[in-house]
Amino acid sequence: MIVYILCFVLFLVGIYGAITKRDLIKIILSISILGYSVNLLFILFAYRSESIYPILSKGKEILPMVDPLPQALVLTSIVIELGTTAMLVALAVRLFEKYKTFDITQIRRLKG
Amino acid sequence: MHKHEGMTLIVKTVTRISVWMILLYGTYIVFHGHLSPGGGFAGGVIIALALLNVLLAYGRNFVTEWLSIKFLHGLESLAASFFVIIGILGMVYVGYFLGNYLSKGELFNLLSAGTILPLNIVIGIKVGTSLFIVIWFLSELKIDKGE
């Protein structure tokens, strides 16, 4: 039980960082943490006690396996996270070019 | 040519030898996606990292001459289109999008598992080129020191 709660704490850490931090790069890192916590939770949900990895190879006897579907989902979700991070980094670099700062309190041309 | 660019001679020499091995390993991962862990995405990332190695060691100008970015871009779009076309061929042959119409072969053979192998190859090319292009474009931006 404790691992699930720790996972959720990691999720909250990510949200806390994304909301309160003032540095663009720290915000991006917080969002990555958010993604990792969800992936970790997915893998934990797939865990079955006393079972092995779900890969069939030559000459291996078939034993109880952990649920393979969440692992496939996590792979997809990692790809999407890669895209998110690349997009955010590209936007952050462009913002730095325009404003010469990573501090979001100084990036404030839109108001109202 | 660009002697002053990139890292030291040691790094350049090591990179020159190792990049081909990394590329080969990436290709291996792509081709064995249906037999062992890995597959198109993982192998594609390894391919992109091999190219990134060259970018770091030799600098941006060398890579721009060595690899045509325009060609990589074309390859990426072609691979993406091929993915959809393989899917549509599934509709033609078995009536379902991405349906399997190739022979499933024998278990643990390289040429088995129907359309998974071609799809893996296409994804490997797509991920390898597009990830490298993303890094290449990010390295293009010149950043002056902020306050």
Next chain:
Amino acid sequence: MILPYYIIIPLLTAFIISLIAGKKDIYAIWLSFIATTALLILSIYSLLTSKHETITYTMSGWKIPFGIVLVQDALTSFTLVTVNIIAFTAILFSINYIRYLSSDWKYYALFMLLLTGMNGVVVTGDLFNLYVLMEIALFAAFALVAYGSRAEEFEAAFKYAVMGSISSFMILLGIAVTYSATSYLTMAKVAEVLPLVDKKVVFWVGALFIAGFSLKAASIPFHSWLPDAHSSAPAPISAMLSGVLIKALGIYVLLRIFYNVLDAPEIFLKAFLVLGTISILIGVFLAIGQWDFKRLLAYHSISQIGYILLGIGIGTPLGILGAVFHLLNHAIFKGLLFLNSGAVEIALGTRDLRKMGNLSKILPVTSQTSLIASLSISGIPPFNGFFSKLIIIIAAIEANLPWYAFFGIIGSLLTLASFMKVQRYGFKAENVIEVASNKIDWRMNLAMILLAALCILTSMMVIPGIREVTLDPVVSVVANKTEYIKLVLGGLNEN
């Protein structure tokens, strides 16, 4: 068999456009024009021929609980038509508009990816597939918001990307909890198993989904990204984002998940009522003080989304009818208003209402169509906005919620005031402005006239004979709640 084409056509078009990059832009324009036209024709054809049956399509032939399934019922067809009408007019408008920004193929490729994501979210019947397609639409939207490469646009896009990612991960967490509780990802199967598990799970899943999808739909406590993102994007993209993206990704999914999968628990309907009412009032109050035309329209999107949420929250068939009808109407008139703002922006070079004027001479079509759209959004009969708002307010009174009806009327009056301001200071002002040449070509005018005509035509949908074939099947899909399970898993109409 038509179902996968809603995803294949725009996806393949996007890749082919990027393949022939560097050649002439005219290819990209033609390809995307052909693709949107084909999608529009397909969606209208399937709306007319489906006879409101539920059609399922299994991807690569895997049977239902194992593979990805695409589902088409009346709600799907209805939303698809809405999405594709706006996409068609937006492409028609972009052909000339985008030349004034920076004309290239990237715009069209991203537009097609945006369309792929939205069509995909609407047709899919699988929770995780919904998440993936939603992310495709969002990435394209982030890039398109930043398309103009100005500092404000990057700022808006970054804000949108951060908020969008947080909400996406909340949704993913909700999907993870759903999967662990039910061991299924197909929505119909989830709905079947969910009544058997602990009630707390339903509460947690619902809370995560309501946070995630309300952020996508930009109801009030989660709205902060919308005015920036929607006012910074190029005008046709604002029309897409405000007109259909927040509905396909927000409202449609809320309807599908909370009614068809979670069986509309009472506590969440109350949450929709409160969120909707707050959105109506605060959205319109924030809008009324704006002088930037596009920003004003963006705040009105929040307020109009509030009406839809109010209709969903009432939960009676009449309330749902109002919500679904307002979904279509808002897409049409808000799309039209954003196209108007784009036309004004390229003709005068400003979005400030105080600097506009004399527009009925310079841009006769734009000013006439904007008048129609303004009357429509502020709820003046015989335009479509009047009927949908009236239905929602009557539904609120019938459901014994008089205060919500009262707030709805207040919101509508304030909307009228705010659009009188737009017409008075913007389109009918007496500033004399000289414009060298007319930059609005016939395609932009045609797009605006089409939407203006639809503003009047869609109000015909309340006539009983027409309502029974267009809106009532949609309402029955939503109001019958978990009837959806039987329709999807029945396997009778599988093809």
